[in-house]
Amino acid sequence: MTQPRRRRAATEEKVRRVLDAAEEIMLHEGYAAVTSRNVAERVGLTAPLLHYYFSTIDDLFxxxxxxxxxxxxxxxxxxxxxxxxxxxxxxxxxxxxxxxxxxxxxxxxxxxxxxxxxxxxxxxxxxxxxxxxxxxxxxxxxxxxxxxxxxxxxxxxxxxxxxxxxxxxxxxxxxxxxxxxxxxxxxxxxxxxxxxxxxxx
Amino acid sequence: MTQPRRRRAATEEKVRRVLDAAEEIMLHEGYAAVTSRNVAERVGLTAPLLHYYFSTIDDLFxxxxxxxxxxxxxxxxxxxxxxxxxxxxxxxxxxxxxxxxxxxxxxxxxxxxxxxxxxxxxxxxxxxxxxxxxxxxxxxxxxxxxxxxxxxxxxxxxxxxxxxxxxxxxxxxxxxxxxxxxxxxxxxxxxxxxxxxxxxx
DNA sequence: GTCTATATTGAGATAGAC
DNA sequence: GTCTATCTCAATATAGAC
Incomplete structure (x- = not known):
C-alpha cells in the first residue's frame, strides 16, 4: 500500500501540460501537426520522453x-x-x-x-x-x-x-x-x- | 505552334486517375493518408514519379x-x-x-x-x-x-x-x-x- | 517529355541508462 | 520511476538517367 503513496503531482501536472499543448497545436495547425516532436518541444520535453507518458499517439488523442x-x-x-x-x-x-x-x-x-x-x-x-x-x-x-x-x-x-x-x-x-x-x-x-x-x- | 500538338491524352488520363485515387484515399482514410506513396501505389506509379505530375503535395490537394x-x-x-x-x-x-x-x-x-x-x-x-x-x-x-x-x-x-x-x-x-x-x-x-x-x- | 535512383527530413517507437 | 540514446520506417522532394 505504499507504492502509490508517492506524490503524483509532478506527473499529473506534466500530463496536463502535454494535453494543453496538444490541444493548442490541434486547434491552430490541425490534428496532423500533433506529433511526438511538436508536442514535446512545446512542453520542453524530448519526443521519446513523451512516449513515457503516452505510449502511443493514439493514446494521446x-x-x-x-x-x-x-x-x-x-x-x-x-x-x-x-x-x-x-x-x-x-x-x-x-x-x-x-x-x-x-x-x-x-x-x-x-x-x-x-x-x-x-x-x-x-x-x-x-x-x-x-x-x-x-x-x-x-x-x-x-x-x-x-x-x-x-x-x-x-x-x-x-x-x-x-x-x-x-x-x-x-x-x-x-x-x-x-x-x-x-x-x-x-x-x-x-x-x-x-x-x-x-x-x- | 507545334509543341502542344503532341497527344496529351496519356498524361491527362494519368492525372485524372491520380486525382481519383487521391479522392478515394481522402474519403476512406482521411486527408493525412494522401501521401505520395499511397497515391502512387494505388495508380501503379512510383512515389517520385507522382512528383512529376504534381510538384508538391500542396499542388495535388x-x-x-x-x-x-x-x-x-x-x-x-x-x-x-x-x-x-x-x-x-x-x-x-x-x-x-x-x-x-x-x-x-x-x-x-x-x-x-x-x-x-x-x-x-x-x-x-x-x-x-x-x-x-x-x-x-x-x-x-x-x-x-x-x-x-x-x-x-x-x-x-x-x-x-x-x-x-x-x-x-x-x-x-x-x-x-x-x-x-x-x-x-x-x-x-x-x-x-x-x-x-x-x-x- | 517521362521516369528512376537517391537525398533529406521527421515520424513513431523501444531498449536500456540513470 | 524517469529519462536518453538510438532504431526503423515512411514522408516529401530533387538530380539526373533514358
Missing amino acids: VAMLRRRSERIVERMAAALTSPRPLRAWWDLASDPRGTALFIEFLAAANHRPALRAEMGRVAREVRRMQMDVLDKILPEYDVDPDEFPPALVAATMQGLGLALVADETAGHETAHEQARAAMSRLVDRIEQRRTRQHGAG | VAMLRRRSERIVERMAAALTSPRPLRAWWDLASDPRGTALFIEFLAAANHRPALRAEMGRVAREVRRMQMDVLDKILPEYDVDPDEFPPALVAATMQGLGLALVADETAGHETAHEQARAAMSRLVDRIEQRRTRQHGAG
Whole structure:
C-alpha cells in the first residue's frame, strides 16, 4: 500500500501540460501537426520522453478527447437544465474553440479507430441527453414535434454551429456574421415566447 | 505552334486517375493518408514519379479541390434554378460522398494556406449564388426574410448536411435517420406550399 | 517529355541508462 | 520511476538517367 503513496503531482501536472499543448497545436495547425516532436518541444520535453507518458499517439488523442468530452457533457447537462435551455445550448454549439476542435477530432477519427469509437460514445451520450430534454420542452416552445422532431432540432443546432465556426475560423467571406446574428435573435425570440407562457423559471 | 500538338491524352488520363485515387484515399482514410506513396501505389506509379505530375503535395490537394469545386458550382447552379430549388439544394447538401470530402478539405485547409485560400474562394462563390437565389424565392416560400435571412438559411442547409453525414459515415448512434427523414419531409412540405401558390414551373 | 535512383527530413517507437 | 540514446520506417522532394 505504499507504492502509490508517492506524490503524483509532478506527473499529473506534466500530463496536463502535454494535453494543453496538444490541444493548442490541434486547434491552430490541425490534428496532423500533433506529433511526438511538436508536442514535446512545446512542453520542453524530448519526443521519446513523451512516449513515457503516452505510449502511443493514439493514446494521446484518446486522452485529449476524454478530457474534452468530460467538460462538454458537464456543460451540456448544465445548459439543458438552465432556465433558457435553447439559449445556453446554442452558446455551447456555436463556441468557436470547442467547435473548431470538434471538427479536427471528426477528421482525425476518420483514420483512427480508437478515436472513432470514443467519438461514437460521446456523440451518443450527448445526443441522448439533448433529445430527452427536447421531448419535454419542445411543446413549451410551441414547436410541433411532428414537424421538428428532437433529432432534427439537435442535429440542426450542432450543424449550424459547425458551419458557422468553420467559416469564421477560416475567414471565409460567407456572411457568417449575419447568420450568427440572425440565429441569436431567433433563439432569443423563441425563449421569450416560452418564458411568457410558462413563467420565468 | 507545334509543341502542344503532341497527344496529351496519356498524361491527362494519368492525372485524372491520380486525382481519383487521391479522392478515394481522402474519403476512406482521411486527408493525412494522401501521401505520395499511397497515391502512387494505388495508380501503379512510383512515389517520385507522382512528383512529376504534381510538384508538391500542396499542388495535388489544390488540384483535387479545383476539380471537385467545379462540379459543385455547376451542380449547385443547376439545383438553384430547378423547379424545386430547396429540394435539389438539400439533396446536394446531404450527399454523403461530397460532404464527407468537404469535411476532410475543411480540416486539411487548417494547416495548408494554399488550400485554405482556394476553399475561401469556393465558399464565397457558392454562398453568393445561394443568397442571390434565396433573396428572390424566400418570399415565395412564405418565409419571413427578417426572421430567416438568406445567410441563416444557407448556413443551416450546409450545417445540417455536415452534421448528418458526419454521424452517418462514422456510424454514430445519434438518431440521424430520424433527423434526415424529418428534414426530407420538411423540405417537401415547403416545396408543396410554394407550388400550390405559384404554380408548377 | 517521362521516369528512376537517391537525398533529406521527421515520424513513431523501444531498449536500456540513470 | 524517469529519462536518453538510438532504431526503423515512411514522408516529401530533387538530380539526373533514358
